[in-house]
Amino acid sequence: MIKTELDLLVFGSLLLTMSSQQAVVEHPVLGIRDGKIVFVMPRKDFQEGAYCAKKVLNRRDTLIMPGLINTHTHLAMTCFRGMADDLPLMTWLHERIFPAEAQHVSPQMVYAGSLLAMAEMILSGTTTFCDSYFFVDSVARAAMDAGMRAVVSQGFIDFPTPDTPDPSRQLDTVERLIASWKGASPLIQPALFCHSPYSCSPETLLRIKAAASRENLLYMLHLSETREEISLIQERYGRKPALFLRDLGVLDSATLAVHCTWLDEEEMAVLAECGVRVSHAPQSNMKLASGIAPIPAMQARRIPVSLGTDGSASNNDLDLFREMDTAAKIHKIATMDPTVMKARQVVQMATLDGAKALGLEERIGSIEAGKAADLIILDLNQPHLTPMYDPFSHLVYAATGSDVLTSIINGNVVMENRELRHLDLDAIMKEVKAIAKRIKKGHRD
Ligand SMILES: [Zn+2]
Incomplete structure (x- = not known):
């Protein structure tokens, strides 16, 4: 059997598509290739042997939504x-x-x-x-x-x-x-x-x-x-x-x-x-x-x-x-x-x-096959997000940015388990602190 190649396969507990129907998928599986979403489906419909992925993200108690x-x-x-x-x-x-x-x-x-x-x-x-x-x-x-x-x-x-x-x-x-x-x-x-x-x-x-x-x-x-x-x-x-x-x-x-x-x-x-x-x-x-x-x-x-x-x-x-x-x-x-x-x-x-x-609704803003893979994964296994009756309620009234574990932009994992992949945060903060020091002194940057 020929397997469909993917760059990334993501599993979660819940997925909010935010498409015009605002569908919510329980126990979702999401496939990504060449920066785009290839499919979103419930795990029960997913055929394990049909795909081979370069990377798999699979963590319990997570919510996937558009970035x-x-x-x-x-x-x-x-x-x-x-x-x-x-x-x-x-x-x-x-x-x-x-x-x-x-x-x-x-x-x-x-x-x-x-x-x-x-x-x-x-x-x-x-x-x-x-x-x-x-x-x-x-x-x-x-x-x-x-x-x-x-x-x-x-x-x-x-x-x-x-x-x-x-x-x-x-x-x-x-x-x-x-x-x-x-x-x-x-x-x-x-x-x-x-x-x-x-x-x-x-x-x-x-x-x-x-x-x-x-x-x-x-x-x-x-x-x-x-x-x-x-x-x-x-x-x-x-x-x-x-x-x-x-x-x-x-x-x-x-x-x-x-x-x-x-x-x-x-x-x-x-x-x-x-x-x-x-x-x-x-x-x-x-x-x-x-x-x-x-x-x-x-x-x-x-x-x-x-x-x-x-x-x-x-x-x-x-x-x-x-x-x-x-x-x-x-x-x-x-x-x-x-x-x-x-x-x-x-x-x-x-x-x-x-x-x-921004005039970009054909490309981003929802999780749908064919759109760019811009999405975030939140950790639901936390006291302030327990229990959960309505995910939208939690996102607006209880969650904060620090609940985001992993972030994917154009199919590229830019943060995984809260580690930034492309940026040296210490070096960036050091540079901005040096700029602020000059601003405090009133000297030109
Ligand atoms: Zn402004």
Whole structure:
């Protein structure tokens, strides 16, 4: 009998597919070859002698699910973690973050800070992230070294930035990104990010959107994060932010709007009509007291809403399990209704809806034959996960990132039994500590 060759065979106690039917498979067996899922089936249907696998993962009491997708990060800001807390957004941004970035952000700092963030993300179950920052080449190189799937977006704002000192040369920066990373790896998707409608002129917003459309790239921006932004845009353009952006012509299904904290009914209708996707970052919104985004109302309008942690200076961690817990609870208290934002829906936001937000739903976000093998394996044999009536409940209300044992990205085991396979964590932490020492002293990196 000819055996089917596999790269990896994974056994578990329970598997959440997170496909549109949200099927749950008991005692699952999963086969992986060439980075893709070949089959998922219950063990009773599995014919042992029909396959030969290069590697087998088989541990009792484990849950297999799609890797989590973090749709909004500024990874290198791990270097600023805990540096400026307990401040309102505009003070935090203009008095602390922007000056620190102007002084310390360099290709080396972005590489080291991003690598640290990737170690933290892999250790807490994230397999795909969407980052927006400067020196994007360093982020993409770090993702390749870590073996992570990444949307790496170049940040733009209307003042000199560390990688674009002359804002009139923004399109040169776009060209460099595209030349280096478009089509370079199945793991890396380049994208473009305008900081916000208040920090980018209409010309910048339009120019960057045109470049994104021409190159078929995702276009992102922070939108309606604070009440202050609403009055600023209203004063400047005589319209609410979402209406201003629609009239400008930058809203469509390749636009990912981050935060959307203060959208009203009319603006939500505009987002739904234009097909815009949303990244919800509740912990950042809470920490900066920005507000509570009307997510249940957006979901009622079928706007795809995903989860993001935002940067480590405004969260201050990258654990999407904590973000899921917060997302589930914040909307219950905001609406005084415990039935909104159910656990199952929140897990979908961190998986398949995350893939939709990034335009990657054909490739990732669920465990189905033919999709990329991006998955995580959790250890269920723990007091805080015992007993288990409903796995979705545990994932949102009881689990943390440290329950993730093993992580597989594109068929590649990047963490096994909590050991990182591609990253030297001690060396990475040493490097970031050295950068933080220079930041404390105020010296240039
Ligand atoms: Zn952000």
